[in-house]
Structure formats: structure tokens, C-alpha cells
Amino acid sequence: MRKNALTSREMAQFVTHGFLRFDGIVPDHLNQAVLKEISEGRLDGVRYNQERQSFPEYFAQAPAYASIYDLPHVSRIVSSLVGPAPAIDHCALHSVYANTKHAQFWHADATIDPRTEAFDIQLYYFPHDTPLEAGGTLILPGSHYRRVHETTIARYQNIQGQVHMVCPAGTLLVAHHNLWHCSQPNRTANHRYMIKLRLNPTVPQTRLFDTSDLQDPEIPTILSTHHAWPGAEIRLEILQRIRLWRFLTQTDVDVELWLSRLENSPQARVHSHQ
Amino acid sequence: MPSAVTATATVRQQLLFLYLTHPNPTAPTIAWSLFDGTGQAERISGDADEPPYGSVLEAMKDGWRVMQVASQQPAYPGMEHRTAYLPFEFILERLVEMTDA
Numbered sequence: 001m002r003k004n005a006l007t008s009r010e011m012a013q014f015v016t017h018g019f020l021r022f023d024g025i026v027p028d029h030l031n032q033a034v035l036k037e038i039s040e041g042r043l044d045g046v047r048y049n050q051e052r053q054s055f056p057e058y059f060a061q062a063p064a065y066a067s068i069y070d071l072p073h074v075s076r077i078v079s080s081l082v083g084p085a086p087a088i089d090h091c092a093l094h095s096v097y098a099n100t101k102h103a104q105f106w107h108a109d110a111t112i113d114p115r116t117e118a119f120d121i122q123l124y125y126f127p128h129d130t131p132l133e134a135g136g137t138l139i140l141p142g143s144h145y146r147r148v149h150e151t152t153i154a155r156y157q158n159i160q161g162q163v164h165m166v167c168p169a170g171t172l173l174v175a176h177h178n179l180w181h182c183s184q185p186n187r188t189a190n191h192r193y194m195i196k197l198r199l200n201p202t203v204p205q206t207r208l209f210d211t212s213d214l215q216d217p218e219i220p221t222i223l224s225t226h227h228a229w230p231g232a233e234i235r236l237e238i239l240q241r242i243r244l245w246r247f248l249t250q251t252d253v254d255v256e257l258w259l260s261r262l263e264n265s266p267q268a269r270v271h272s273h274q
Numbered sequence: 275m276p277s278a279v280t281a282t283a284t285v286r287q288q289l290l291f292l293y294l295t296h297p298n299p300t301a302p303t304i305a306w307s308l309f310d311g312t313g314q315a316e317r318i319s320g321d322a323d324e325p326p327y328g329s330v331l332e333a334m335k336d337g338w339r340v341m342q343v344a345s346q347q348p349a350y351p352g353m354e355h356r357t358a359y360l361p362f363e364f365i366l367e368r369l370v371e372m373t374d375a
Contacts, residue, residue: 102318103318103319103320103321104319105319106319138319138320145357146357146358146359147356147357147358148358148359152359153359155291155307156291156293156305156307156319156360157305157306157307157308157317157318157319157320157321157322158305158306158307158319158320158321158322158323158325159293159304159305159360160303160304160305160325162320162323164320182319182320184319184320185318228304229304229305229360230304230357231294231295231296231301231302231304231362232295232296232362233357233361236355236356236357237357239355240355240357
């Protein structure tokens with residue numbers, strides 16, 4: 001079980017892929033307790049946190065679910081991304097009934113979100129085993145920089161590199177708010193549940209993680225990963241990763257001069273000497 | 275009501291959307307969707323991990339007709355590095371003759 005904050009390498013993976021997944025990170029006794037809360041209707045519906053209640057206030061009816069975020073290893077993951085005291089945006093119980101044949105359309109949860117230096121996270125929690133036939137959420141790695149609005153991407157059915165969330169009980173998918181996703185058919189005889197919690201940062205998201213490995217030579221390789229789907233636009237994706245990475249790390253790191261050459265304006269130096 | 279049944283041919287349209295890595299019709303397929311007016315194929319998100327055709331040209335060789343190719347516009351000032359939808363979208367059709375007895 002992890003004990004520390006996210007590493008720089010993990011943060012680079014988040015910046016590149018738009019998510020990190022932690023399989024079975026929640027212990028089974030808590031998974032069982034949360035399933036009981038679900039069965040009792042304590043987590044029903046979508047609740048927006050207009051009153052900006054604290055975790056204990058907001059989840060007064062579902063203390064087992066709230067306690068997941070008190071687990072030290074989970075708390076450190078969350079604080080590495082959105083700081084030590086993020087605000088609850090909303091929480092929603094997602095249920096897919098047994099023998100459901102339809103799938104959601106591809107969508108991003110956000111409205112078009114023009115922020116470049118701040119992001120919310122969404123924690124997808126799978127309280128029970130989710131095999132492929134139960135239709136765990138389908139996600140598209142690397143899609144989080146695309147400025148789209150909700151189901152305006154619904155025309156797409158399949159995209160190279162899409163990933164089905166097949167995972168054991170207690171798995172957390174920690175995602176950028178703009179990651180493309182959709183729920184999938186549940187061909188089992190049991191209901192499938194997933195709880196999604198959105199958190200807003202309340203501090204600048206700079207160096208909140210463990211920076212002791214910031215010089216890891218693998219990080220530029222991670223930041224320049226080619227996903228299967230961007231095609232000719234991959235360099236634009238890499239530019240956006242570098243920009244976010246620079247903000248998160250407060251450095252001027254680059255990958256193969258992608259950004260530096262665009263910032264090179266010798267004429268500006270000429271003008272400054274005049 | 276007439277008792278004799280006459281065979282009639284009815285044409286239905288199938289639409290295939292292919293998204294390529296770049297605007298050349300021979301480029302590899304990165305995303306795809308099928309909408310079948312015959313009602314025989316109900317396609318949904320996530321139902322296949324391999325595309326039906328490797329490129330638009332491959333689909334053309336199998337009888338699909340190109341209805342629309344990806345249009346290209348220069349980037350708006352200030353938006354040169356921004357991305358959104360999959361840009362290299364080709365729309366293809368196939369007409370299927372259905373016989374109603």
C-alpha cells in the first residue's frame with residue numbers, strides 16, 4: 001500500500017493521460033460498508049454542494065463512503081492534485097441496472113472549460129468487482145485537453161485507444177474533470193454501481209506532490225507519449241501537456257524544444273534595445 | 275385487401291463515419307461510427323476495438339461512397355494550439371436494397 005504523495009513521474013502520467021488508476025486501493029470492509037449505504041439509499045442521486053459543506057457535513061448520511069477520503073494513502077493522492085482542503089463540487093451515484101443493453105454516448109462532464117492552469121478532479125470509485133461484462137466506464141486516455149461540451153462528441157462510437165474500466169472492488173480512478181468517458185452496457189444479472197465525486201482545488205496547484213524525483217529522465221518520455229488517436233494533432237497535445245507541466249512544477253521544462261521554439265522571438269530583443 | 279403479395283424493393287441508407295489521422299483518405303482510421311438505416315445493426319459506444327476499415331480508401335474499395343470529406347480551416351488567431359473534435363472526419367454511405375415480401 002502506498003504511503004506517500006504522488007511522485008513527479010505519476011503527476012506526469014496524470015498530465016499526459018488525464019487520469020491515474022489505483023486498483024483495489026480501498027479495503028474490502030469499507031467497500032462492503034459503502035455497498036450497504038448504497039442499498040439504504042444514503043448516496044442516491046446527484047447532489048451539488050451549493051452550501052460548500054465540509055466532508056463530514058456533506059456526507060453525514062454516508063460516513064463509510066466519506067471515510068475513504070480519510071484513508072492516509074487516498075488523502076495523499078487527492079492532496080497531491082488539488083491540495084489539502086479541496087471543496088466538494090458534487091457527488092453522484094451511477095447505477096447501471098442488470099441486463100442493460102444500452103451505453104451512454106461519449107461525453108465530457110464539463111461545459112467547455114477554458115482553464116489551462118487549474119483543473120478539478122473526479123474520483124470514480126468502484127465498490128465491487130467490475131468485469132468487462134458489467135460494463136465499467138469507458139474512458140479515452142489523453143482526451144482531457146479537448147475543449148468540447150458534454151455530448152457534443154456523441155457522434156463517435158469507438159476511438160482507437162479507448163479503455164474499458166475493468167477493475168477489482170475498491171478501485172479508484174482519479175481523473176481530470178474533462179476526460180472523455182461513457183458508461184457501458186451491464187450484461188450481468190446484478191446492478192453495477194460507481195460513485196463519482198468531483199473536487200475543486202482551493203489553492204494553486206503547484207508543487208503539491210513529491211518533487212524529489214522531478215529530474216527523473218523518464219518524465220520527458222511520458223510527456224511525449226503518443227496515444228493511438230490524436231494522429232496529426234499529437235504535437236498540439238504535447239504542447240498542452242508541457243504548458244500544464246510547467247505550471248504544476250514552476251519550471252521551464254520543455255520536450256524536444258516544442259514550446260521553446262514557439263517562444264523564441266529575437267525581434268523582441270532588438271526592440272527592447274532600441 | 276389484395277391477397278396476392280408483390281415483392282417490392284426498398285432502399286435504405288447506411289452511414290459510416292471514419293476519422294483519420296490526417297486528411298488524406300489513405301490515412302489510418304482512428305475512430306468510427308456506423309448508423310444503419312436498415313435497422314439490422316444497432317451500434318453503440320465501445321462495441322468494437324478494431325475499425326471496420328483501415329482507411330477511407332479501403333471502405334471505398336468495398337463499395338462505400340464518400341459523401342463528405344474533412345474540410346480544413348486555418349486556426350483562429352489565439353487558437354492555434356487548441357484542440358477539440360476529431361478533425362479528419364469522412365462521411366460515407368452505402369445504399370442497401372431490402373426486399374419486403
